[in-house]
Structure formats: structure tokens, C-alpha cells
Amino acid sequence: MKKTKVFSLITTILLAILTLTACSNKKSTTTQSSTPSAKTILAKTQTTKFSSLHATWLQTDKNNQTLQKAEASYQKKPLIIYADFTTNSNHYKMWINSKHNYVQMQGTSSKRWFKTKLGKASSYAQLTDDLAQSALMTFSSNSAKLFKVKKAANGYTLTYSGKNKTLWSEIIKNSMITSVIGIDTNKVKPGKVNVKIETDKNYSLTDLTIDAAYKENNSEKHLKMVIDKINQVSKMQIPSSVTKSAVDLGSLSN
Numbered sequence: 509m510k511k512t513k514v515f516s517l518i519t520t521i522l523l524a525i526l527t528l529t530a531c532s533n534k535k536s537t538t539t540q541s542s543t544p545s546a547k548t549i550l551a552k553t554q555t556t557k558f559s560s561l562h563a564t565w566l567q568t569d570k571n572n573q574t575l576q577k578a579e580a581s582y583q584k585k586p587l588i589i590y591a592d593f594t595t596n597s598n599h600y601k602m603w604i605n606s607k608h609n610y611v612q613m614q615g616t617s618s619k620r621w622f623k624t625k626l627g628k629a630s631s632y633a634q635l636t637d638d639l640a641q642s643a644l645m646t647f648s649s650n651s652a653k654l655f656k657v658k659k660a661a662n663g664y665t666l667t668y669s670g671k672n673k674t675l676w677s678e679i680i681k682n683s684m685i686t687s688v689i690g691i692d693t694n695k696v697k698p699g700k701v702n703v704k705i706e707t708d709k710n711y712s713l714t715d716l717t718i719d720a721a722y723k724e725n726n727s728e729k730h731l732k733m734v735i736d737k738i739n740q741v742s743k744m745q746i747p748s749s750v751t752k753s754a755v756d757l758g759s760l761s762n
Contacts, residue, residue, distance in 0.1 A: 643716060703716075714738055
């Protein structure tokens with residue numbers, strides 16, 4: 509009789525465990541299926557609206573020595589762009605608003621700021637229109653499948669690590685990467701690339717990091733670009749010390 513009760517108890521426990529396991533598996537499946545695909549997230553990320561952003565670029569050699577670095581901040585209304593570029597041979601700072609461009613070249617005999625007036629068709633005027641939108645990386649459907657998706661506290665995180673040539677090709681088409689640092693896309697051989705994309709719950713872009721190794725003219729190089737503080741940059745204005753002291757050089761030709 510006791511053996512029968514013990515057997516019955518064991519059977520009940522096993523059934524309970526199996527039931528809980530089944531529920532657990534079902535819950536896990538539901539959670540997994542509720543996570544959107546990378547393709548869905550990346551497609552909606554393309555509609556992100558920018559009011560401001562901050563970005564940094566760092567190019568190093570195989571010994572981790574800095575070759576070039578840059579930092580920029582962007583504000584849409586009122587339009588303000590600040591940039592700070594450094595290379596082995598030069599260092600300059602720049603402020604841009606809707607009407608003027610202010611530049612300071614360091615390492616020269618003068619540290620004065622120089623002011624030029626922007627024309628509607630000037631290249632700098634075009635830059636102000638395109639800067640923020642360039643932060644949106646465009647990936648094909650096949651490349652999107654390479655990303656891993658993880659739900660984060662305030663949205664989603666997409667990550668990729670590898671040497672996929674198609675994805676690399678899509679990355680270096682972006683002007684924020686190639687133009688700022690000056691990569692010759694015809695002379696570059698890709699290495700390992702790490703990409704991290706962070707979004708909010710509505711799939712709007714919040715952070716983007718691209719960390720890439722490559723060879724240019726047979727020289728090993730490394731580039732890291734970070735775009736952050738999207739729509740969170742403190743209100744910007746050109747310092748009066750710049751606007752009042754700048755030497756006016758007149759209009760900037762096309």
C-alpha cells in the first residue's frame with residue numbers, strides 16, 4: 509500500500525515537472541517570437557528623426573598610434589555644427605551655422621578664427637543638410653540577417669562581428685565614415701568588422717558603433733566611429749569669443 513502511494517506521489521511530481529517544463533518552453537518560445545527581426549528593426553531605424561547628435565572618429569595604425577581623429581556635434585534648430593579634426597600634420601576647428609562658417613587652423617603662425625559667408629549652393633551648406641541623415645546606415649536584407657538581436661532595457665541592441673564583404677561594402681559607402689577620415693575605398697582590403705546598433709522601443713536609432721580593421725596601401729589600419737547622444741545634445745551656440753574675433757573673408761564660392 510505504501511509502495512503504491514509512493515509510486516503515485518512520484519508520478520504526480522514527474523507530471524508536474526513535465527507540465528512546468530512544457531509551460532517554460534512555451535513561454536520561452538513566445539518571448540523569442542516577440543523579439544523583432546534585425547531586418548524589421550533596421551528598416552524602421554531608417555525613419556529616425558534627428559534634432560541633434562554627437563560623433564567621434566579615430567583612425568590608428570597597427571601599433572595603435574593615432575593617425576587621424578575627429579569629433580563633431582550637430583544641432584538642427586537653430587542649425588549649429590561644431591567639428592574638431594586632427595591629423596599628424598594639422599589640427600583645425602570649425603563652427604557652422606545657417607549663414608557662416610568659422611575656421612581656426614592650429615599649428616600655423618596665427619590662431620585666429622576666420623569667417624566666411626555660406627552660399628545656398630555651397631558644399632558646406634549641403635553638408636549641413638546631409639550630416640545627420642548620413643548617420644543612418646543602410647543594410648541589405650542579406651546583411652540584416654547577419655545581425656544578432658537582443659532586447660535591452662529601453663529598446664533593442666543589434667550586433668555583428670565578422671568579415672562579410674557585402675556588409676563591409678555597405679559600410680564604406682557611408683560618407684560619414686569615408687569622407688571625414690579620408691579612406692580611399694579603391695585601395696582598401698577589409699578585415700574584421702564589429703558593428704553595434706542600439707535603438708529605443710520604437711526602433712529609432714540611439715547609438716551606432718563601427719569598429720573596423722582594414723588594410724590601405726598594404727598598411728594595417730583601424731577605424732572606430734561612434735555616433736551617440738542622438739537627440740540629447742545640450743543646446744549649442746557659437747561662442748561669442750569666436751564670432752566677435754573672427755576675420756571676415758567674405759563669401760564662400762561654390
